Amino acid sequence: MKMILLRHAESLGNVDELAYTRIPDHALPLTGRGRQEARAAAPEIARLLDGARPAVYVSPYLRTRETLRLLDIEASCERLVQEPRLREQDWGNLQDPADQEVQKARRNEFGHFFYRLPFGESGADVDDRVAAFLSDLRQRDEAHPDTVLIVSHGLTLRLLCRRLFGWSIELFESLSNPATCEYRVLEEHDGKWSLDRPFAQWRDSPDGETQL
Numbered sequence: 001m002k003m004i005l006l007r008h009a010e011s012l013g014n015v016d017e018l019a020y021t022r023i024p025d026h027a028l029p030l031t032g033r034g035r036q037e038a039r040a041a042a043p044e045i046a047r048l049l050d051g052a053r054p055a056v057y058v059s060p061y062l063r064t065r066e067t068l069r070l071l072d073i074e075a076s077c078e079r080l081v082q083e084p085r086l087r088e089q090d091w092g093n094l095q096d097p098a099d100q101e102v103q104k105a106r107r108n109e110f111g112h113f114f115y116r117l118p119f120g121e122s123g124a125d126v127d128d129r130v131a132a133f134l135s136d137l138r139q140r141d142e143a144h145p146d147t148v149l150i151v152s153h154g155l156t157l158r159l160l161c162r163r164l165f166g167w168s169i170e171l172f173e174s175l176s177n178p179a180t181c182e183y184r185v186l187e188e189h190d191g192k193w194s195l196d197r198p199f200a201q202w203r204d205s206p207d208g209e210t211q212l
Contacts, residue, residue: 001188003148004048005157006041009070009181010034011063021097025088026061030070034063037181038070045071045149048185052147053078057133059086059152067181068151078145085129088153092120112155113169123172127159134163154178161186161211164193171209175199 012019013028020028030038053076058068060082074080091103107115116122137148150157154177162172164186176199178184185196198211 003186006183007178008063008067009037030066038067042071054147054149055145056080056149057083064151085133086152090120092117171205174205
């Protein structure tokens with residue numbers, strides 16, 4: 001299996017954190033620059049697909065769906081599924097900007113994996129739903145394409161890799177999200193996965209664990 005992981009293009013929330021106080025997270029649109037990013041990524045994604053008719057799984061959030069639409073590959077997909085388990089971490093109620101900053105600070109202190117946001121999710125919650133998605137993917141029927149494109153969110157994609165590679169929580173928390181509209185390619189051979197390039201690491205893993 002070949003799996004292409006693509007983070008959505010730049011959204012309004014990436015450039016204006018107060019947008020979350022006015023617009024639900026799932027409804028945040030791409031910016032003009034984000035639309036340009038998605039269009040610019042289209043030839044590279046087509047090259048990676050190399051003529052294959054992929055199974056595409058996309059987060060139901062507006063920014064991921066807009067990114068996929070601008071790749072202009074839907075007509076060549078074998079199947080296209082909006083997959084809620086690949087959505088962004090639920091941050092709960094973000095209408096109060098002061099509380100938003102408090103929650104971010106507490107999350108940074110406590111750890112991104114275990115800290116559960118009030119009325120929202122922890123990273124561990126996202127990890128659980130990513131695991132359920134991967135379990136279903138492993139049990140795919142014979143007609144399922146061997147090439148998969150996933151259009152999702154930074155933290156969700158890192159956790160998907162954490163599950164596939166068995167990374168520790170400490171290593172996961174030391175890694176940065178891919179940039180907007182940045183991709184990673186994973187390939188499976190004889191039951192083992194490989195990653196085309198590592199995620200940026202903002203600090204060393206405490207036990208020296210590496211990504212590959």
